Structure formats: C-alpha cells, structure tokens
Amino acid sequence: MTTAKHTSPSSHGVPEVGNPPAFPMTRRCPFSPPEEYRALREQGPLVRVRLPSGQHSWVVTRYAEAKQVLTDPRISTDPTQPGFPTTNPESCEAGQRPEGQFIDMDPPEHTAYRRMLISEFSVRRINQLRPAIQRVVDQRVDAMLAEGGPLDLVEWFGLPVPSIVICELLGVPYADHEYFESRTRTFARLTTDPAEANAAVRELRGYLAELVARVEREPNDGLVSRLFTERVATGELTREALAGMAFLLLLAGHETTANMIPLSVLSLLENPAALAEIRADPGLLPGAVEELLRFHSAVDWVAFDRMAVEDVEIGGQLVRAGEGIYVLGASANRDERAFDRPDEFDIHRGARNHLAFGNGVHQCLGQNLARAELEIALRTLFERMPTLRLARPVAELPLKSDSAIFGLAELPVTW
Ligand code: HEM
Structure with missing residues (x-):
C-alpha cells in the first residue's frame, strides 16, 4: 500500500x-448484482459516481481494493464529518450518529462498544443458541405444513425465523414484530418519501428507548436487560447509548438474514444437483452457506459508506482526505481476479474469504448467528419438506430492487 506524502485539507467530497x-x-x-457492475469493474478498481444529491463519490469495484478500504485506518465510517457520502441527504439520519450506533464509529470509540458485545456473538455462544434456533425453525415449518401450500416463504419463514431469534436474544417482545418490521421496511426502501422514512426511523428509535425503560422497570433474561444491569446501572453506558445499540442489533439482526433465507432457498431449488449433494452429505452445508453469502451479497454497498480522513492511494488512485467512498460488496464478490468463474454458483469453491460480512474492525458482529440461522433453516426446510418447489416461475418473482438490502418481495412455494 502506498501512502500519499502530503495530507490535503478536506475537499468535502469528490470533486464534481x-x-x-x-x-x-x-x-x-x-x-446477479446490478448489470452495470461488470463494466465498472473493467473501468478500474475505483470509479467516480454521482449520488442522488448530485454529490460525487468513489465506488470500489474490485476485491483487493475493497479489502484495503475496509481495513485501512485512514478511512472512516463516521458520518458526522463534512463530505461524508449519503444516498439520501433528506434522511434525518444523514450526517447524524445517534448515541450507541457503533457501526458509524471509528476506533477507539468503536472498540469499546464492540468489546461489550463480542462474547455474546462468539462461535461458542452461538453454538449454545443452536437448539433455540432449531426450535424456532421447527415451529415455522410446523406452521407451514399446517397451513398447506402454496404460500409465501418470505412471510411464513424467511422473515419470522431471524425476527423471532433476534427478539429472543435481545429480549424484545415478538408480539411487536409487525410494528418494527414494517418500519424497518419503510426506511430501508430507497424510494420511500423522505418524510415517511424519517417518521419510521423516529418511531423505531422511540420504541427502543421505551424498551430500555421497560427493562429498567422489569428486568428479563435478554441481552438488552443484561446490558442495562451490567453497563447502564454501573454508569458505563447511557440509556440512550443502550437504545442505539439495541436499534442497530434489532435491525441488523433481522433484515439481513430475512433476505438471505429466501434467496438461498431459491438458489438451491434452481440448482437441484447442488441440493441433492447437500441432502446426501449435510457436511457440505456450511460451505454452501458461504457460497450463498458470496453469490447473493444481499447487503452490497449499504453498510460500506466510508470517507478518507487522510490522503490515501487505493489501486493507483489517489483519494483525498474528505472524499467519500462506497465499497460495492456485490461487485468485489464477483471479481474474477479473486474468484474463479465468479458468476457460477459452486458450493465446492471454498468461498469463506468473501466480503458479504465485510472485513476489518466492522466485520459483521452477527456473522456466526447468521451462519447458524442459514444452516439450520436450510437443512430443516429441505429435510422436512422434501418436495418443496416454486409455485411461480423465477422470471415472475417480485424483487426488492428498491430496498437498501436486496431480497425477494415474495417467494411463492408449494410441496
Ligand atoms: C446474512 C446475514 C448478514 C449479513 C449479510 C450481514 C452483513 C454485514 C456487513 C456487510 C457488515 C459490515 C458493515 C461495515 O463494514 O460497516 C455488518 C455489520 C454488522 N452486523 Fe451484520 N450481517 C448479517 C447478519 C447479522 C446479524 C444476524 C446480526 C445480529 C445482531 C448482525 C449484526 C451486525 C452488527 C452489530 C454490525 C456492526 C459491526 C460493527 O460496526 O462493529 N448482522 N453486517
């Protein structure tokens, strides 16, 4: 990595x-990722783009440079800095960083929050949660079998599984799921009217502030209540910071996996040879899950908003302090320089080096949970519903093309 010798004053964004x-x-x-990504990748590792505000930004198209950006301490995730890129300048969140929202913090502030949570999401801890995840998955399969097909797998399985699991983990009442899921959908939709999106965010933040107040009155055995007792009551965390952490965990914990489960089911139904191999040898499932994560890259760029805080050279391109950068995770994961036959779905490729969970200090905190949910959901679904099939042709499936996190709006199935 070459460092530019002189740090220029912040140029407040990429020059237009x-x-x-x-x-x-x-x-x-x-x-597939957006069709344009292939041409962008050919054009160079960093390409200039125009955001909806008219502001210019860099996008990182290739794997090696994506990894460099995600691990370089001269590149920040703090959106309160002038010039930080936003795809939605009218959002009440633009340029803001509510207390506790550590995904938007740089070390050492970020490190302190991450340390409070790391053991909660370790492989060991998540392995202890596997029986509980299995119970949730089995209940959803029971419900589908009782209902009978055709039904929408997004509504009956993809969304409820991670939603119930994260509610149980955090100690959020699942009875409120329609409330927080609908508000999450509203603000994750890129085409939502800004006033409506802002109202949804405010309501969700209010809901989590109320949840913190509730665990103070009536402690439960969820993570939020435990953090209240261990960190807020001791003066280490404020109530607002705990509500901010809970907001991030609740959203990141359901919206991501909820899109990945239906996309994964679709991919396996469309690749019957791969599905037959996994059925015959369930030991292939963890590798298949890594490939599904790489292949779909449902989060793509949305968590990867960054800004250079010093001049830095990336892939031969000088990025000046104050210039915005988005890493295109879905493009990096299809980079032919890093993956052989990148557009092919191949459960044997050993895809664990993908960037679907990011890299560096912000690498997904919930990745072990997401992997466990995907493995248990897919194994159980195909075991207990061996004749599962699409109830509508692939070409007619409605996509969440306007959502910050990609997925299927519906997945009608029968068996
Ligand atoms: C398939 C499912 C998932 C995908 C694809 C995914 C993807 C990501 C990505 C790409 C990032 C990195 C953001 C960055 O670099 O700024 C991230 C961060 C994060 N994810 Fe996930 N995620 C998933 C599931 C989950 C789950 C189940 C949780 C559970 C709570 C979770 C919690 C978080 C948190 C808290 C962060 C912020 C970490 C930090 O800033 O230190 N994610 N996720």
Missing part, C-alpha cells in the same frame, strides 16, 4: 468532474 454514472444502481435479476 464530468458526468459519472448515477448511483445506486438497480438489481433486475435475483441471481
């Missing part, structure tokens, strides 16, 4: 030169 392509770009196929 020429007419670069508009960003973000849209996915039109459940199995």
Whole structure:
C-alpha cells in the first residue's frame, strides 16, 4: 500500500468532474448484482459516481481494493464529518450518529462498544443458541405444513425465523414484530418519501428507548436487560447509548438474514444437483452457506459508506482526505481476479474469504448467528419438506430492487 506524502485539507467530497454514472444502481435479476457492475469493474478498481444529491463519490469495484478500504485506518465510517457520502441527504439520519450506533464509529470509540458485545456473538455462544434456533425453525415449518401450500416463504419463514431469534436474544417482545418490521421496511426502501422514512426511523428509535425503560422497570433474561444491569446501572453506558445499540442489533439482526433465507432457498431449488449433494452429505452445508453469502451479497454497498480522513492511494488512485467512498460488496464478490468463474454458483469453491460480512474492525458482529440461522433453516426446510418447489416461475418473482438490502418481495412455494 502506498501512502500519499502530503495530507490535503478536506475537499468535502469528490470533486464534481464530468458526468459519472448515477448511483445506486438497480438489481433486475435475483441471481446477479446490478448489470452495470461488470463494466465498472473493467473501468478500474475505483470509479467516480454521482449520488442522488448530485454529490460525487468513489465506488470500489474490485476485491483487493475493497479489502484495503475496509481495513485501512485512514478511512472512516463516521458520518458526522463534512463530505461524508449519503444516498439520501433528506434522511434525518444523514450526517447524524445517534448515541450507541457503533457501526458509524471509528476506533477507539468503536472498540469499546464492540468489546461489550463480542462474547455474546462468539462461535461458542452461538453454538449454545443452536437448539433455540432449531426450535424456532421447527415451529415455522410446523406452521407451514399446517397451513398447506402454496404460500409465501418470505412471510411464513424467511422473515419470522431471524425476527423471532433476534427478539429472543435481545429480549424484545415478538408480539411487536409487525410494528418494527414494517418500519424497518419503510426506511430501508430507497424510494420511500423522505418524510415517511424519517417518521419510521423516529418511531423505531422511540420504541427502543421505551424498551430500555421497560427493562429498567422489569428486568428479563435478554441481552438488552443484561446490558442495562451490567453497563447502564454501573454508569458505563447511557440509556440512550443502550437504545442505539439495541436499534442497530434489532435491525441488523433481522433484515439481513430475512433476505438471505429466501434467496438461498431459491438458489438451491434452481440448482437441484447442488441440493441433492447437500441432502446426501449435510457436511457440505456450511460451505454452501458461504457460497450463498458470496453469490447473493444481499447487503452490497449499504453498510460500506466510508470517507478518507487522510490522503490515501487505493489501486493507483489517489483519494483525498474528505472524499467519500462506497465499497460495492456485490461487485468485489464477483471479481474474477479473486474468484474463479465468479458468476457460477459452486458450493465446492471454498468461498469463506468473501466480503458479504465485510472485513476489518466492522466485520459483521452477527456473522456466526447468521451462519447458524442459514444452516439450520436450510437443512430443516429441505429435510422436512422434501418436495418443496416454486409455485411461480423465477422470471415472475417480485424483487426488492428498491430496498437498501436486496431480497425477494415474495417467494411463492408449494410441496
Ligand atoms: C446474512 C446475514 C448478514 C449479513 C449479510 C450481514 C452483513 C454485514 C456487513 C456487510 C457488515 C459490515 C458493515 C461495515 O463494514 O460497516 C455488518 C455489520 C454488522 N452486523 Fe451484520 N450481517 C448479517 C447478519 C447479522 C446479524 C444476524 C446480526 C445480529 C445482531 C448482525 C449484526 C451486525 C452488527 C452489530 C454490525 C456492526 C459491526 C460493527 O460496526 O462493529 N448482522 N453486517
């Protein structure tokens, strides 16, 4: 890595030169990132794009440079800095960083929050949760079998499984799920009217502040209540910071996996040979899950908003302090320089080096939980519903193309 010798004063964004392509770009196929990514990757590891505000930013298109950006301490995730890129300047969250939202913090502030949570999401801890996850998955399969097909797998399985699991883990009442799921959907939709999206965020933040007040009155055995007793009551955390952490965990904990489960089911139904191999040898499932994560890269760029705080050279391109960067996770995971036949779905490729969970200090805190949920959900579903099949042709499946996190709006199945 070459470092530029002189740090320039912040230029408050990428200089507006020429007419670069508009960003973000849209996915039109459940199995592919936006079509434009291939050409962008050919153009270079860093390409200039135009955000909806007219502001310019860099996007990182290739794997090696994506990893560099995600691990370089000269590149920040703090959105309160002038020039930090946003795809939605009218959002009440733009340029803001509510207390406790550690995904938007740099070390050492970020490290202190992450340390409070790391053991809660360790492989060991998540292995202890596997029987509880299995119970949730079995209950959802029971419900589907009792209902009978055809039904929408997103509504009956993909969304409820991670939603119930994260509620149980945090100590959030699942009875409130429609409330927080609908508000999450509203603000995750890139086309939502800004006033409506802002109202949804405020309501969700209010809901989590109320949850913190509730665990103070009536402690339970969830993580939020435990953090209250161990960190808020001791003066280490404020109530607002705990509500901010709970907001991040609740959202990150359901919206991501909820999209990955239906996408994964679809991919396996469309690849019957791979599915037959996994059925015959369930030991292949963890590797298949890594490949599903790489192949779909449902989070793509949305968590990867960054800004250089010093001049830094990336892939031969000088990025000046104050310039915004988005890492295109879905492009990096299809980079032919890093993956052989990247557009092929291959459960044997050993895809664990993918960037679907990011890299560096912000690498997904919930990755062990997400892996366990995906493994248990897929294994159980295909074991207990061996004749599961699509109830609508792939070409007619409605996509969540306008959502910050990609997924299927519906997955009608029968058996
Ligand atoms: C398939 C499912 C999931 C995917 C694809 C995913 C993806 C990601 C990515 C790409 C990041 C990195 C953001 C960055 O670099 O700024 C991230 C961070 C994070 N994820 Fe996940 N995630 C998933 C599931 C979960 C679950 C189940 C949880 C549970 C609570 C979770 C909690 C978090 C948190 C708290 C962060 C912030 C970490 C930090 O800033 O230190 N995620 N996730």
